[in-house]
Amino acid sequence: MITDTHAHVTWESFDADREEVFARAAREGISRIVLVGTDLASSRAVAECARGRAGVYPTAGIHPHDAQHADAATRAAIEELCAAPECVAVGETGLDWFKQFSPREAQLASFRWQLALARRLDKPVIVHCRDAHEDVLELLREQRGVRGVMHCYSLGAEELPHYLELGMYISFSGVVTYPKNERNREAARAVPLERLLVETDCPFLAPQSRRGKRNEPAFLRETLGEIARLRGAQTEELARATSANAQRLFGFGAG
Template sequence: MTDSRPRPPMLTDTHAHVFWDSFEADREAVLERARAAGVERMIVVGTDEQTSRAAFELCQGRADLFPTAGIHPHEAAAADDGMRARVRELCARAECVAVGETGLDYFKEFSPRAAQLDSFAWHAELALELGKPLIVHCRDAHADTLRVLRESGAGRGVMHCYSLGAEELPGYLELGFHISFSGILTYPRTERLKAAARAVPEDRLVVETDCPYLAPQDQRGRRNEPAFVRSVVQELARLRGRGFEDIARSTSRNAAVLFGLPPS
């Protein structure tokens, strides 16, 4: 008997900023290279009102691209009520697969912490209200990130570009969050992160590029692009003692569940 269940896509880049200027000259070639590398789906993540609109425009009419809308912690201080209302409208659209990215960045701290906390809590409530997953950016802000998520009652989402260790995982896993690994996992001297990558249950694992940033070690110094998500899957497979295909399949399946993607 043949298996009639839909085959999950081969690879899914759950965090790509392919709308940005650095892709202006060769965007179509970048997307083609991704497809050729087996990246069958990409989540195109907005970081403010303007880039969220750009994400929606780029994804329109393309079955393998899925947009999100949100205000990055760097932009939190610039977001007024009007911008929030317009981002909310984008988040509520049927084609929007997640709320964010949002979160806390105490490393760069481009926006004051109070503004970041307020914006993060607003996004978390919105995600809950809309029944959509939350995309969380967390840099040097583990305790506050976990506290806001717990207080909001958020139960679905992803810790994007996870950069903490295995000890910090249980709080996020208990909340029901997925953990997304990026090219950082391929860098030398990332033993804490590698330990985390071994510890995440396989049904909570997803992968991303966060392109154009964070090119994997074998492409380091270059502009990152969705095709390079293969290197992250390769490293995860190596660390977990599994085959590339197994990790590709499970991370794609998890991404489809998390973002409610249609069967491929």
């Protein structure tokens, strides 16, 4: 069993062949997929897409890029989606000082609100962090005790202890397969096995053999294989461990 902890299969680039994408994932042993919402429309879409689909679990949240558009009505609707029993996490949320599509104040307020929501609902939070390490840590520390995952971890091994100490899980994407990314590989070697997760973040970040093309859950084996190689582990053993970790963090129901 392999668990893709972060996928955007409701993205329009999957409109033509979504069912095929799910079928290919199943054939490759990707038996669990977390479908991640990034704004109200996509959070509704992932809830709809996951309905009645075995092993597919929705989240609801507001991406830092969309933080400025989240008014009170949007937040209330996101909160309602997050509170649904089938929703496995709040997010993705976080901070992005690299693109900064939303102003800093809006991103900070939105991330704070979603951390508090995760605490209130006792659900994990999915954190996007780009060029915002210090501020992400500060806000996580404000809400110490909220569990979650650093999605598409892009920092090095030296920043890891801060997140591990806060109880966060660390998720690696296809980025770990890119030749120049030795720093990311060092981090993938250093994460304790019981905190390690894998994801595609599809349609983005396809692993090296398909780099630049549309990514999909079926391609997760390549990323998992690379991390197994780095750690001197067997791919199947790592698949089991990361799936058990995902189960512990997200508490997947029968769905």
